[in-house]
Amino acid sequence: MALTHDTLSAAPDFSAFVRKDQSGGASLDLLVKGARCAGCMAKIEKSLAELPDVASARLNLTEGRLSVRFRGGRGDAGRVIMTLDRLGYPATPFDPGQAAKAHDQESRRLVLALAVAAFGAGNAMMFSVPVWAGLFGQELGPATRNLMLWLSALVATPCALYAGMPFFESAWRSLKAGRANMDVPISIGVVLTLFISFVETILHGRDAYFDAAVSLLFLLLIGRWLDHRLRARARSAAADLLALQAPSATVVGPDGAERVKPLGDIAVGERVLVRPGDRIPVDGFVEDGVSELDNALLTGETAPVPVRPGDTCRAGAVNLSGSLRLLTLARSEDSAVAAIARLVEAGAQTKSLYVRLADKAAAVYVPVVHTLAALTFAGGWALGLGPREALLRAVAVLIITCPCALGLAVPAVQITASARLFRKGVLVKSGAALERLAEVEHVVFDKTGVLTEGRPRLIDPCPTTLKLAAPLARASAHPLARALAAEAGRSGPRATEVREIAGQGVEGLIDGRRARLGRASFVGVEGRAGGETELWFGFDGDTKVRFRFSDHLRADAAEAVAQLRALGLSVEVLSGDLPGPVERAATAAGIQAWRAGLSPEDKASAIEAHAAAGRKVLMVGDGLNDAAALAKAHAAMAPGAALDATQNAADLVFSGEGLLIVAESIVIARAARRRALENFGFSALYNVVAAPAAMLGFVNPLVAALAMSGSSLVVTLNALRMHAVGRS
Structure with a gap:
């Protein structure tokens, strides 16, 4: 049965429910009734994909939620709903409350x-x-x-x-x-x-x-x-994750008046007041106030994290001490908690x-x-x-x-395996990820932030040079730069025209002068092979300064490696860090195979070489320089504290400070394959x-x-x- 022009002209107008995204595309979420099996899913997805303006259709049987993406910036929602009705699956615009009901x-x-x-x-x-x-x-x-x-x-x-x-x-x-x-x-x-x-x-x-x-x-x-x-x-x-978001937020108007608004009505650029004991409602910058945050939901880290003006706060964190005024950076549906919920x-x-x-x-x-x-x-x-x-x-x-x-x-x-892993702090992004994880034969760890704690500490800081490099360090998300910024104080001037180059460093303008912070070769120091984890800083045409750091191995790293070997897996470290720190970390963890000084391309090439040799690799990484390697690996895991781009490239995301969960995840994935x-x-x-x-x-x-x-x-x-x- 074809949809005629007369039929379509009688279709109700659902264009108000078509959402536009940041890239200019259009999408529609529908609540579909009556779909219960894989055959229903295949029939619905195939029929909608045949519509001329539909780019993709994906049905979540768990929620009855159908996500439709349209070609271009417009889509005919009425045609989609009538097609579903013709197939025998009545649909209405998706509403979480209606879906739960x-x-x-x-x-x-x-x-x-x-x-x-x-x-x-x-x-x-x-x-x-x-x-x-x-x-x-x-x-x-x-x-x-x-x-x-x-x-x-x-x-x-x-x-x-x-x-x-x-x-x-x-x-x-x-x-x-x-x-x-x-x-x-x-x-x-x-x-x-x-x-x-x-x-x-x-x-x-x-x-x-x-x-x-x-x-x-x-x-x-x-x-x-x-x-x-x-x-x-x-x-x-x-649903439980989304329920952790505050249902409303206190918005501070231009005149200083406070009023409570529903969470869904909070727009980007508004100022929100978060009192002690409240949960951060949306992602935002701290404009005023000093406090500590409990980020356990987001990163698994139990230690309170100090925040002050200029710091970024993620939705879902709990404000422990002082009042904060935030400038919102994203709507509630684009917050960190919502992103985690979408992974689930x-x-x-x-x-x-x-x-x-x-x-x-x-x-x-x-x-x-x-x-x-x-x-x-x-x-x-x-x-x-x-x-x-x-x-x-x-x-x-x-x-x-x-x-x-x-x-x-x-x-x-x-579903049962994903729920089991979720209770252990692992978010599974697809069922195929469990299959691939069960098949891995070789595990590759990044060093900084994965094998080690990822909280390097600056050794013998010099206040004068620290003050010079701090504006550029505050603008970078790299763990070493964050450690340098923490030592200098997170509040303070930031560099402008900042550009971060994966695996190399960050550059920008400080008081109108171009400066670089990163690897020795990136800053302009040639032939340097230090024995410590380090960053180099310098202005163009000026003297270069070295900052040295130490980073502790995760407490359970050696035990995790032993468990992986007991599962019949070989283990390797691929790191962009210097040979000395990489060798020490690998040796302490009981890993014989390691490579240091690798660029993002080098890591991806190493993963491709393993694949060409017929080895199925699990890559565990957290940095921007690991994203390409994660995408090339047979299976990929990232810690909850990793960058967003890294988490997006991973198949599974785990919270907490330990690495034992990597071996436990493989055990559960193998059991799921057997079942x-x-x-x-x-x-x-x-x-x-x-x-x-x-x-x-x-x-x-x-x-x-x-x-x-x-x-x-x-x-x-x-x-x-x-x-x-x-x-x-």
């Missing part, structure tokens, strides 16, 4: 349907058991037996119709759109089972399966509810190799299983079976081959055995229902075993 309503609905199905299954079987007793030579009289079947029908039918509504409604929407999702064969199987049972009861036949229909729904609803809870757990991680959300939107395989299997499921059911019916009738027996076999095929286990096999594992492969193997074996058994008449609809639902429970419970992995 819809999620809670769905949860209550599933619980109520599950309760009704449990009641129906238990009571229908109460009347079915006397009928089953005939299998053991205790045959009931015809009248009594028929009465029991009618009583079973009286209880089971309304319960099945109510409990099946989540499946029936989804199947009906799909069929109206001219497509078939996984709920179609389930609905057909339930309806046919009830129909056959009524025919058998009316004709005084031997078998009826009212209990099977409602038991099937009961077991299916258990699996759907468990899946719902697993997704809610992943969804709540991002991204972990739920997984499209790894295993998920893609499951998507392909699910895409061919509906036509294949309906064909098998039709062939079973036609073949059975042709081979001499009566229409009743042939239809029973076809229904059993529809029920027993339901791919619920396949659909849950990988997502359940990835996913176990689930895949079980799902494949189940279908290979179950489908022929149903076609040959070895199972009836009741046994088919028990077998199918049991397979879903097996893969879900196997995924839940991830909670025990890495527990300490």
Whole structure:
């Protein structure tokens, strides 16, 4: 069905919900209802990607959130919403409150349907058991037996119709759109089972399966509810982070008057007052006030961080002592906390190799299983079976081959593994990251800020030279420059026209004179190979000054390296620092292989060389000069205190001061890979055995229902075993 001009002209105007980003692009977030499986996701994303003005579409099943990016700066939101409606998935502009409300309503609905199905299954079987007793030579009289079947029908039918509504409604929407999702064969199987049972009861036949229909729904609803809870757990991680932001902020007007504004209404450039004990609402510069911040949420660092005028504060930090007045640098949706929440959300939107395989299997499921059911019916009738027996076999095929286990096999594992890592302080940005992390054979560490604490201390500072270099140091994000700025005092003049060159240093104007701060060769000192971690400073055409620093090894670095070796991994250090400090740090950590004085290109080339040799490398780095190497590595990790560009290049971001989490993450990733492969193997074996058994008449609809639902429970419970992995 094509969208005609007349159809589009009748579409409601949703252009107000299309957002413009800083690059001039346009995007739209929608709340999609009814999408539950990988097949739904693939259908929605593929159909929207075919629209002429849509650049990409990505559905997060966890939240029901569909993110659509348009080509250019404009997009037709009405066309997108009407396309979704045509597919059978009604959508509205995304609102977090509405999404949470819809999620809670769905949860209550599933619980109520599950309760009704449990009641129906238990009571229908109460009347079915006397009928089953005939299998053991205790045959009931015809009248009594028929009465029991009618009583079973009286209880089971309304319960099945109510409990099946989540499946029936989804199947009906799909069929109206001219497509078939996984709920179609389930609905057909339930309806046919009830129909056959009524025919058998009316004709005084031997078998009826009212209990099977409602038991099937009961077991299916258990699996759907468990899946719902697993997704809610992943969804709540991002929601909990966003909840740490203050709901409002005190804005100081030009006249000095204070007024409280909702967080979402705070604009860039406004002045915000943060009192002691309050959480920083948005990212901003300190204009006035001196205090200490608790940045544990953002960096994992528990020690209070002093701030004064000129310092940057990140949203989510807690103001511990004095009042601060901030000049806001970003809106709440662009804050540090929101960025972390987006990393968590991204972990739920997984499209790894295993998920893609499951998507392909699910895409061919509906036509294949309906064909098998039709062939079973036609073949059975042709081979001499009566229409009743042939239809029973076809229904059993529809029920027993339901791919619920396949659909849950990988997502359940990835969601559980991501939640496990989140509780350990690791944010997983994609399911593919877990797969790649499980495959690594070689680990590469940067030195400064990763193997060491990243808080170098200036040795023997000279006040005169320190004052000269401080304006340029305050303008740099490099750890050595920050240490120099901390020694000189963070408040004070800053250099202008600053330009930071990755792996080299920073240059800018100080009182109109061009100056450089960085490596010796960058500043203009040739042939220098010092034995200490150092920065050089100098004005153009003037004497150059050296600043020496010391940096302590992380307390658990040696233990972390030992654990990585115990996992069968080799370890190496690649650093842009001087050979002396790199050698000392590597030796203290128990690492024999190390290289020093590397540029960003050198690090990336080293990673490429390992890849060319067939080695799968995990790169752990935190600096701007590590971003290229992180992007080239098979898997990449960055600490929470790393630069934004570095975190964006990494697959996983970890908080805290320790490195043991690197080894723990690999252990959990390997366990997740095993669980996913176990689930895949079980799902494949189940279908290979179950489908022929149903076609040959070895199972009836009741046994088919028990077998199918049991397979879903097996893969879900196997995924839940991830909670025990890495527990300490």
